[in-house]
Amino acid sequence: MQAFVEKLQALxxxxxxxxxxxxxxxxxxxxxxxxxxxxPPVEQLYKIVDDTPTGPGEGKIIVLCTTFSASTLGENGxxxxxxxxxxxxxxKRFAITAVGEAQGALLGRAIATQLAEQYGAEYGVDWxxxxxxxxxxxxxxxxPKDIPGxxxxxxxxxxxxxxxxxxxxxxxxxxxxxxxxxTASNSVFSWLQYVQPNTKPRLKIGxxxxxVMVAEAYPFLDSGQLxxxxxxxxxxxxxxxxxxxxxxxxxxxxxxxQRYEPxxxxxxxxxxxxxxxxxxxxxxxxxxxFIALGNIGLFIALRLRRRAGKExx
Amino acid sequence: xxxVAPDTxxxxxxxxxxxxVTVLLGCLAAFIILSLLFAGKAAAQDHWTRVLSVVxxxxxxxxxxxxxxxxxxxxxxxxxxxxxxxxxxxxxxVMEPRWYIPMMPASLVEGGEGKWWLFFALLFGLLFFxxxxxxxxxxxxxxxxxxxxxxxxxxxxxxxxxxGPQITAAFKAPITKYYVEGLPALxxxxxxxxxxxxxxxxxxxxxxxxxxxxxAYFFFSVEHRAGWIRKPAVAGRYLLMLxxxxxxGTTVMARLSLLIARFDIVIDNIRDWGVMIxxxx
Numbered sequence: 129m130q131a132f133v134e135k136l137q138a139l140x141x142x143x144x145x146x147x148x149x150x151x152x153x154x155x156x157x158x159x160x161x162x163x164x165x166x167x168p169p170v171e172q173l174y175k176i177v178d179d180t181p182t183g184p185g186e187g188k189i190i191v192l193c194t195t196f197s198a199s200t201l202g203e204n205g206x207x208x209x210x211x212x213x214x215x216x217x218x219x220k221r222f223a224i225t226a227v228g229e230a231q232g233a234l235l236g237r238a239i240a241t242q243l244a245e246q247y248g249a250e251y252g253v254d255w256x257x258x259x260x261x262x263x264x265x266x267x268x269x270x271x272p273k274d275i276p277g278x279x280x281x282x283x284x285x286x287x288x289x290x291x292x293x294x295x296x297x298x299x300x301x302x303x304x305x306x307x308x309x310x311t312a313s314n315s316v317f318s319w320l321q322y323v324q325p326n327t328k329p330r331l332k333i334g335x336x337x338x339x340v341m342v343a344e345a346y347p348f349l350d351s352g353q354l355x356x357x358x359x360x361x362x363x364x365x366x367x368x369x370x371x372x373x374x375x376x377x378x379x380x381x382x383x384x385x386q387r388y389e390p391x392x393x394x395x396x397x398x399x400x401x402x403x404x405x406x407x408x409x410x411x412x413x414x415x416x417x418f419i420a421l422g423n424i425g426l427f428i429a430l431r432l433r434r435r436a437g438k439e440x441x
Numbered sequence: 442x443x444x445v446a447p448d449t450x451x452x453x454x455x456x457x458x459x460x461x462v463t464v465l466l467g468c469l470a471a472f473i474i475l476s477l478l479f480a481g482k483a484a485a486q487d488h489w490t491r492v493l494s495v496v497x498x499x500x501x502x503x504x505x506x507x508x509x510x511x512x513x514x515x516x517x518x519x520x521x522x523x524x525x526x527x528x529x530x531x532x533x534x535v536m537e538p539r540w541y542i543p544m545m546p547a548s549l550v551e552g553g554e555g556k557w558w559l560f561f562a563l564l565f566g567l568l569f570f571x572x573x574x575x576x577x578x579x580x581x582x583x584x585x586x587x588x589x590x591x592x593x594x595x596x597x598x599x600x601x602x603x604x605g606p607q608i609t610a611a612f613k614a615p616i617t618k619y620y621v622e623g624l625p626a627l628x629x630x631x632x633x634x635x636x637x638x639x640x641x642x643x644x645x646x647x648x649x650x651x652x653x654x655x656x657a658y659f660f661f662s663v664e665h666r667a668g669w670i671r672k673p674a675v676a677g678r679y680l681l682m683l684x685x686x687x688x689x690g691t692t693v694m695a696r697l698s699l700l701i702a703r704f705d706i707v708i709d710n711i712r713d714w715g716v717m718i719x720x721x722x
Contacts, residue, residue, distance in 0.1 A: 152701060230527060230534070259534065262535055320603055321599035323598070338698070339696075339698060340695040342695075343684065360698060397711075404705060406581055411701070415697075
């Protein structure tokens with residue numbers, strides 16, 4: 129027993145990596161979709177996107193900040209896909225921009241272009257690309273006052289923003305019904321600090337963040353500074369479930385030509401968040417088992433050592 | 442008796458053997474040549490990108506086994522590429538359209554606006570580099586001073602904008618005369634006292650208790666000996682541990698998501714190649 133416990137305590141960490149890899153590979157190959165219970169912050173954001181007056185002729189737009197890089201595609205990529213699918217399905221007009229993250233501009237554009245093709249949306253009418261913007265104080269002060277003047281040209285065709293139908297009547301931050309920051313960084317705090325306090329009524333800000341940022345963001349949700357949140361992969365899979373329901377309805381009504389097909393970004397296929405969540409569940413079970421095993425081993429070792437000490441004395 | 446896991450990392454040695462250096466530089470040359478050959482050919486470029494993503498992912502993962510030259514090679518390529526990409530992107534998307542083209546006259550640059558005064562922005566920017574010349578280093582204080590002053594003024598305003606609503610939100614009465622929507626498990630509970638209906642909000646009570654306990658832990662003006670301060674302070678410490686545990690848990694969850702996404706990409710590509718080679722299974 130003692131020998132086994134000692135071996136367990138001194139287990140080479142590479143065995144743990146190997147076991148975890150095996151679990152991930154097997155569950156990815158099996159690849160089932162989970163049916164998650166939607167958590168309140170996700171439902172809140174979904175309702176707000178649904179209720180925004182951003183349809184054709186309603187005069188406002190949603191701004192989606194795709195401020196993430198390829199390293200967090202698993203989480204943020206799926207957030208962006210779910211949110212854009214919702215906008216395309218419900219004819220909510222939106223703009224994408226990446227503040228301070230060059231890769232985000234390319235990734236956001238790649239995702240939006242492919243989804244627009246699938247849902248038959250038109251560039252410049254249903255959505256527009258505000259391209260990469262510098263993450264500076266100057267941007268956060270000038271963008272709210274003059275959107276076409278700050279962004280100047282779009283990221284797809286390089287034409288002045290005012291030449292697009294979607295931008296007619298969109299001048300200041302008051303014409304933005306909702307801003308959602310899809311990010312792996314704390315860039316949302318710049319919007320909360322520099323932009324939101326100067327808007328009346330208060331600019332609605334949503335947050336689609338990686339799991340690391342979740343705990344830090346909850347107080348802002350509680351205070352109403354954030355109107356909703358997609359926390360990590362769980363948030364993406366919950367939102368995806370809600371969007372899948374609309375998609376089925378739209379498909380049955382004949383409003384869309386096809387169901388969503390997983391897209392490719394830079395040669396990489398992005399599987400659905402609900403599929404990835406299945407794998408995440410299995411990995412969590414394994415990690416919990418490791419924690420339990422490690423703690424049991426530690427307690428047994430302590431007890432054996434104490435017993436050995438008593439016998440010696 | 443050794444109850445410590447063996448250290449699988451080896452002290453980093455940046456001096457590679459000549460054979461390894463030759464092989465890796467050969468790989469880099471092949472990488473550049475193939476990238477140039479495939480440029481503009483969409484299908485070939487897509488396959489090439491996929492091969493690279495799988496090789497780079499697996500190569501970076503080799504660090505999990507032990508420190509090795511392949512990992513270092515890929516690490517340097519990644520940093521070099523990211524820096525190069527950043528510089529070019531910044532010039533093409535920011536400096537050129539927002540500074541260079543507007544500054545130049547239309548006779549020299551297409552779309553030029555002849556705003557010659559924008560040239561002073563370059564001089565201002567160059568002040569930062571005066572730090573490398575001891576005799577001129579005092580000049581960088583102008584640039585730093587202006588930027589720091591501007592940022593400090595804004596930071597104060599931003600702090601109020603960010604924290605103000607947080608302070609307001611922290612003041613929550615556990616019993617109110619109005620209904621407040623809560624989370625499903627512990628919603629607002631009605632209590633009728635006399636003819637008036639009051640609403641009890643368990644979440645707000647918990648929030649208040651946690652706030653007071655954690656504040657007690659950080660309140661050092663009184664020695665934590667007497668029970669009235671020691672007990673809440675100890676509770677505050679455990680509550681802090683609980684919240685730090687939550688942060689750690691979500692961090693593990695996030696890292697796993699990223700790992701799963703990388704594995705997913707590798708498996709998808711390998712599966713596609715299998716189908717290509719063996720035909721549809």
